[in-house]
Amino acid sequence: MSLAEAMKSYRLKSGRLPDLWRTICPPHLLIACLCLLPVALRGQENRPTETQVEAAYLFNFGKFVRWPANSASNSEYLVICVLGNNMLGMVLEGTVKGETIDNRTVVAKALPNLQATANCNVMFVNASEEAHLDAILSAVRHQGILTVSDIPHFTDRGGMIEFVHQQDRIRFKVNLLPMADVGISVSSELLKVATKVIGQSGGAK
Amino acid sequence: MPLPPRRSILRKLTLLNMLVSGAALTLACLAFFTYDQVTFRESLVHTLSAQAEIIGSNSVSAILFNDPQSATNTLSALKSSHSITAAGIFTLDRKPFATYTREGSDAIVNLPAIPDGQVETHRFGSAHLVLVRLIVFHGRPVGFVYIRADLSQIDERLKRYASIALGVLLISLIAALLVSYLFGRSVAQPILDLANVAAGISQNKNYSARATPGKDADEVGQLVTAFNEMLTEIQQRDVELRKAHDELEDRVTQRTRELLFANRELEAFSYSVSHDLRGPIDALNGFTYVLSKEYGDKLDKKARDLIEHIRGSGKRMMQLIDDLLNLSRVTSSQLQAEPVDLSSMAFSIAEDLRQGQPSRQVEFVISQVEKVNGDARLLRLLLDNLLRNAWKYTSAHQHATIEFGSLVENGRVIYFVRDDGAGFDPRSTDRLFQPFQRLHPTAEFPGNGIGLATAQRIVRRHGGDIWAKGEVEKGATFYFSLAAPRSRGSVAPANDAEQTAL
Numbered sequence: 001m002s003l004a005e006a007m008k009s010y011r012l013k014s015g016r017l018p019d020l021w022r023t024i025c026p027p028h029l030l031i032a033c034l035c036l037l038p039v040a041l042r043g044q045e046n047r048p049t050e051t052q053v054e055a056a057y058l059f060n061f062g063k064f065v066r067w068p069a070n071s072a073s074n075s076e077y078l079v080i081c082v083l084g085n086n087m088l089g090m091v092l093e094g095t096v097k098g099e100t101i102d103n104r105t106v107v108a109k110a111l112p113n114l115q116a117t118a119n120c121n122v123m124f125v126n127a128s129e130e131a132h133l134d135a136i137l138s139a140v141r142h143q144g145i146l147t148v149s150d151i152p153h154f155t156d157r158g159g160m161i162e163f164v165h166q167q168d169r170i171r172f173k174v175n176l177l178p179m180a181d182v183g184i185s186v187s188s189e190l191l192k193v194a195t196k197v198i199g200q201s202g203g204a205k
Numbered sequence: 206m207p208l209p210p211r212r213s214i215l216r217k218l219t220l221l222n223m224l225v226s227g228a229a230l231t232l233a234c235l236a237f238f239t240y241d242q243v244t245f246r247e248s249l250v251h252t253l254s255a256q257a258e259i260i261g262s263n264s265v266s267a268i269l270f271n272d273p274q275s276a277t278n279t280l281s282a283l284k285s286s287h288s289i290t291a292a293g294i295f296t297l298d299r300k301p302f303a304t305y306t307r308e309g310s311d312a313i314v315n316l317p318a319i320p321d322g323q324v325e326t327h328r329f330g331s332a333h334l335v336l337v338r339l340i341v342f343h344g345r346p347v348g349f350v351y352i353r354a355d356l357s358q359i360d361e362r363l364k365r366y367a368s369i370a371l372g373v374l375l376i377s378l379i380a381a382l383l384v385s386y387l388f389g390r391s392v393a394q395p396i397l398d399l400a401n402v403a404a405g406i407s408q409n410k411n412y413s414a415r416a417t418p419g420k421d422a423d424e425v426g427q428l429v430t431a432f433n434e435m436l437t438e439i440q441q442r443d444v445e446l447r448k449a450h451d452e453l454e455d456r457v458t459q460r461t462r463e464l465l466f467a468n469r470e471l472e473a474f475s476y477s478v479s480h481d482l483r484g485p486i487d488a489l490n491g492f493t494y495v496l497s498k499e500y501g502d503k504l505d506k507k508a509r510d511l512i513e514h515i516r517g518s519g520k521r522m523m524q525l526i527d528d529l530l531n532l533s534r535v536t537s538s539q540l541q542a543e544p545v546d547l548s549s550m551a552f553s554i555a556e557d558l559r560q561g562q563p564s565r566q567v568e569f570v571i572s573q574v575e576k577v578n579g580d581a582r583l584l585r586l587l588l589d590n591l592l593r594n595a596w597k598y599t600s601a602h603q604h605a606t607i608e609f610g611s612l613v614e615n616g617r618v619i620y621f622v623r624d625d626g627a628g629f630d631p632r633s634t635d636r637l638f639q640p641f642q643r644l645h646p647t648a649e650f651p652g653n654g655i656g657l658a659t660a661q662r663i664v665r666r667h668g669g670d671i672w673a674k675g676e677v678e679k680g681a682t683f684y685f686s687l688a689a690p691r692s693r694g695s696v697a698p699a700n701d702a703e704q705t706a707l
Contacts, residue, residue, distance in 0.1 A: 060269040060270065063343050064266060170271075192275050
């Protein structure tokens with residue numbers, strides 16, 4: 001017999017619960033707690049993985065960023081490229097499937113090499129590419145691509161958005177200076193939730 | 206300002222005025238309240254909705270990039286709006302993402318569901334307005350905003366309105382009172398004047414009074430005019446009536462004078478006739494007396510009897526003439542008033558009667574009555590007539606009782622002469638006092654029917670009344686009063702009633 005059933009039979013017997021008990025723990029709250037218990041226990045496995053969160057962030061950045069008029073932004077696709085780490089690329093494909101931002105179909109694309117960056121709007125650089133980072137950044141420097149990476153100090157090295165792990169959560173830093181160079185503008189809403197903003201006129205957050 | 210009297214039309218007008226303005230104002234206030242409540246609630250919802258939208262759009266990045274702190278910061282901006290007691294950002298799976306609760310307010314208990322196909326819903330509770338809005342970003346739902354506003358400001362607003370309305374009502378009632386006091390007079394004053402004049406007329410019967418016509422030719426003015434015309438009409442009729450009455454009075458006076466004159470002439474005539482008749486009868490009586498004395502022995506018995514008959518008739522004729530002379534003397538002679546002792550008068554008459562017929566057994570019961578003011582000669586004649594009457598009509602009885610006394614009725618002294626003799630038929634009462642009317646045949650009780658007529662005249666000359674009660678063979682009682690009753694109006698009809706009852 002579950003506790004809820006026990007309560008129910010108790011109610012049937014006594015007619016009504018003592019007022020104090022009801023005040024401290026109303027029956028419907030108790031039942032709700034009991035119902036939620038299995039969900040909470042399962043939370044560990046059901047919780048989005050780090051990769052999933054990163055994929056969602058990559059997709060959501062597109063909603064807060066404006067690309068310069070001459071870039072690939074005018075096409076009917078918004079292309080998110082992933083350099084290295086096929087795992088993220090695969091997850092991202094699932095995330096963006098059927099999604100549009102400003103009437104542009106969002107597409108995920110795994111980059112085999114740096115030559116294929118022409119159509120990219122967003123490029124994620126996997127930590128595995130840390131060794132070639134400077135080369136990668138200089139290669140895409142003038143292509144108007146929003147560069148994102150989870151490589152530590154990515155923004156200090158000229159990257160635009162850097163994922164940081166903070167208290168079990170994934171957050172990000174923003175470096176406005178390279179964005180300004182290529183004409184990418186970012187919504188203040190995005191800056192609001194960034195842990196650090198470099199090159200903001202009002203001062204770093 | 207003094208209030209008009211309770212039943213005055215002015216008071217009614219004032220009351221009406223105040224009632225109307227009070228009712229109108231109350232209704233207007235109620236309508237305004239209702240309208241204000243509705244619009245205020247609507248505007249409250251609009252305001253909350255706008256706030257929810259702003260908060261929602263400011264929280265999009267926080268939700269998308271999982272930054273509850275940012276959302277909490279956004280929510281904390283609500284501190285500045287005092288009516289909002291709680292707010293929250295909820296994720297799509299209805300879990301709280303960030304919440305804000307004003308100090309001293311309850312936490313958010315549950316998130317109301319938004320109906321399908323809608324972006325927003327609100328719910329008015331007894332003390333709160335709860336609004337939930339879906340946050341949509343780039344065409345996709347992102348989360349929910351929950352805002353709860355305290356409705357106590359509505360109550361406060363209502364209280365403020367109520368106090369204002371009460372004040373306005375009070376002021377307008379005072380204004381209505383003032384207005385009806387100032388302008389009501391112009392309407393009611395002519396009516397009040399009219400009422401006063403009418404009351405004055407019905408009290409003083411002064412039909413020469415007139416109501417003052419108002420300045421306006423309204424219905425009241427017409428009423429006043431009609432009233433005044435009616436008064437004029439009444440006055441005219443009064444004058445005519447008085448004229449007719451005076452004419453009638455004059456005519457009556459003249460007729461009475463004529464009648465009196467004719468009556469006096471008639472009485473003078475009958476007096477002189479009676480007087481002149483005495484001479485021949487005297488001669489007749491004298492000569493028959495001489496005839497019976499001188500030639501009695503030369504005549505046979507039959508002739509002597511005839512002569513005696515002639516003498517008897519002559520004596521009766523003489524008596525009749527004397528009575529007639531008395532009767533006319535009663536009306537023509539001057540009254541000489543002096544205190545008269547009726548009891549001793551009755552006593553001496555009774556003695557006379559006894560000596561006249563000593564063989565009869567009659568008991569006289571004579572009470573002492575107070576002296577009365579009157580003409581002694583006439584009053585003696587009156588008592589003589591009544592007692593002689595009683596004496597005569599008891600003659601058929603072996604024993605008889607004759608009473609004289611007085612009684613007081615309605616403050617008036619009434620004398621009576623009572624006998625237990627032949628009495629009379631009560632139906633013939635009205636004929637008793639008419640001259641020459643007799644209720645009994647002369648053979649039974651001799652008489653000429655003038656005595657009671659004389660008695661009545663004597664009583665009337667003294668301003669009194671005479672009446673009788675009686676039944677056949679059960680005696681008769683004659684009542685008379687001398688002075689007129691103190692108040693003519695109250696006793697005279699009672700007397701009439703008594704007489705008709707006889």
